Amino acid sequence: MAMWIQAQQLQGDALHQMQALYGQHFPIEVRHYLAQWIENQLWDSVELENPGEEVKAKRLLDSLVAELQKKAQVQGGEDGFLLKIKLGHYANQFKSTYDRCPLELVRCIRHILQSEKRLVQDATNASCGTEGQSMDTLSQRHQQINQAFEELRLATQETENELRKIQHSQEYFIIQYQENLRIQAQITSLASLPAAERTQREPALQSKRATVETWLAREASTLQKYRLVNTFLFHLSYFILVTLAYIIISILCLGLSEQHQKTLALLRKQQTLILDEELIQWKRRQQLAGNGGPHEGGLDVLQSWCEKLADLIWQNRQQIRRCEHLTQQLPLPGPMEELLGKLNADITDIISALVTSTFIIEKQPPQVLKTQTKFAATVRLLVGGKLNVHMNPPQVKAIIVSEQQAKALLKNESTHSESSGEILNNNCVMEYHQATGTLSAHFRNMSLKRIKRSDRRGAESVTEEKFTVLFESQFSVGGNELVFHVKTLSLPVVVIVHGSQDNNATATVLWDNAFAEPGYFGLCKQHQAQDMLLSKPNGTFLLRFSDSEIGGITIAWVAENPNKSGCRFNYMCFINVFGLLNANTNQLHYC
Helix, strand or coil: CHHHHHHCCCCHHHHHHHHHCCECCECHHHHHHCHHHHHHCCHHHCCCCCHHHHHHHHHHHHHHHHHHHHHHHCCCHHHHHHHHHHHHHHHHHHHHHHCCCHHHHHHHHHHHHHHHHHHHHHHHHHHHCCCCHHHHHHHHHHHHHHHHHHHHHHHHHHHHHHHHHHHHHHHHHHHHHHHHHHHHHHHHHHHHCCHHHHHHHHHHHHHHHHHHHHHHHHHHHHHHHHCCCCHHHHHCCHHHHHHHHHHHHHHHHHHHHHHHHHHHHHHHHHHHHHHHHHHHHHHHHHHHHCCCCCCCCCCHHHHHHHHHHHHHHHHHHHHHHHHHHHHHHCCCCCCHHHHHHHHHHHHHHHHHHHHHHCEEEEECCCCEEECCCEEEEEEEECCCCCCCHHHCCCEEEEEEEEHHHHHHHHCCCCCCCCCCEEEECCEEECEEECCCCEEEEEEEEEEEEEECCCCCCCCCCHHHCCEEEEEEEEEEECCCCEEEEEEEECCCEEEECCHHHHHHHHHHHHHHHHHCCCCCCCCCCHHHHHHHHCCCCCCCEEEEECCCCCCCEEEEEEEECCCCCCEEEEEEEECCHHHHHCCCHHHCCCC
């Protein structure tokens, strides 16, 4: 109940976001009248990925329906009569909607409660001023993103208004053009009529023709803004005026295209900020969570940003296509066709990057993977609902690949995904959850049947060999107008066949999670250290784990060679580092 009381005090954009959580799938009246009961239930105890939990979810559904019916029965009075009917209707609606899929009800309510909690916490932090420096930075970054979206919305609306004006002008011009052709044909046909009849009908036709040509001349006068014509052009023939009208529309379309170029630049900047910074940071937090770090957080905010991007990109793409259609109706030689073609290609590249980058792994498979053991994973498309991908539900396939194959895929050196093992139950259809607006595929019963290992060298152990689970699919957007082949790689996994290998495999995973981020170098060989220091000035040093002494740390640095020209590399290895921490200098040795 306390959460709902706080939620009702939200204001502005937070209040609108809270209201948007509710709808036909879960009416806000149910949340209001059953607030205490809803908040007292253990919704988080239900494992949504486990079909065996449907029994528990069914009990929660039946309890919810019973509570609604009970609440309806106690309503009295004139106002209570309408509420009684409404609550009874909601009880029947829940029963018919979720009876066959009670887990969806749990998913819906969990999403609502988590979103409410986040909105209330954000509002509380903002009002009390208890946010730390990191929270202030986060709020400022989110505010900048939202301001950029508002700027993009206004720019898109401006180009939409300009496009409508051009379309209206062109349609009116075509009507006038056809009318003038009809009048011209009638005037020509007067020559075959008797003189008396011709004299009677010709003035009216000439008057109509003059009206049309006056309009064309008036439109031509707008060209003076572009310094393309002089006053004497207003007295030219009808055919020249027609050409001028064509040019007017072409100039307007050219100006519109220039506006679209600016909008596309803003879209690229915003998309880079969201995909290359915010989404990458979320993935990094997800990776560190595998080492026991804090939870990476939900995807609701990221999805809302990605959906706004998708909406704006698609609107601009439709505008560009409409502009292409207008120029095809009135073709003129010039740069328009080439410019619009480039804009269309650019906007398609932008939407392609958005779709392929927002196909992510929401729930990672276990990073220590034992053969013949069931495991689960969840993939999600953050823009699936906005682009209506769910209208043609795509199928996702999971295969396991080696580290070398994964590197080749990341470098686009390999388009064919060859498996390094066999995963059972590795196909899943993506489902759209209307209550949460998410499009995802839940792999619940995958199992690694066999693994194909690479040739190992020296003392390399099987628990040091890394693999990854590759998820791939194909999405159709805009009624099969655009088709995207998407792939995403899981965090590195180590495959084991016996429980005794678990500790060593976990060590490999922990190391990779900690040092896999660009800028970190896990293990550095001596020749690699020398190569990195080769171009550095004197005094530059590098600290690395020794590859010859167990537990040793080697320092390499660059210094002048007193005997010869150039520089020399110096190496010093410290053994028993923990002893150094105790300041025991007797345990210091040189390698």
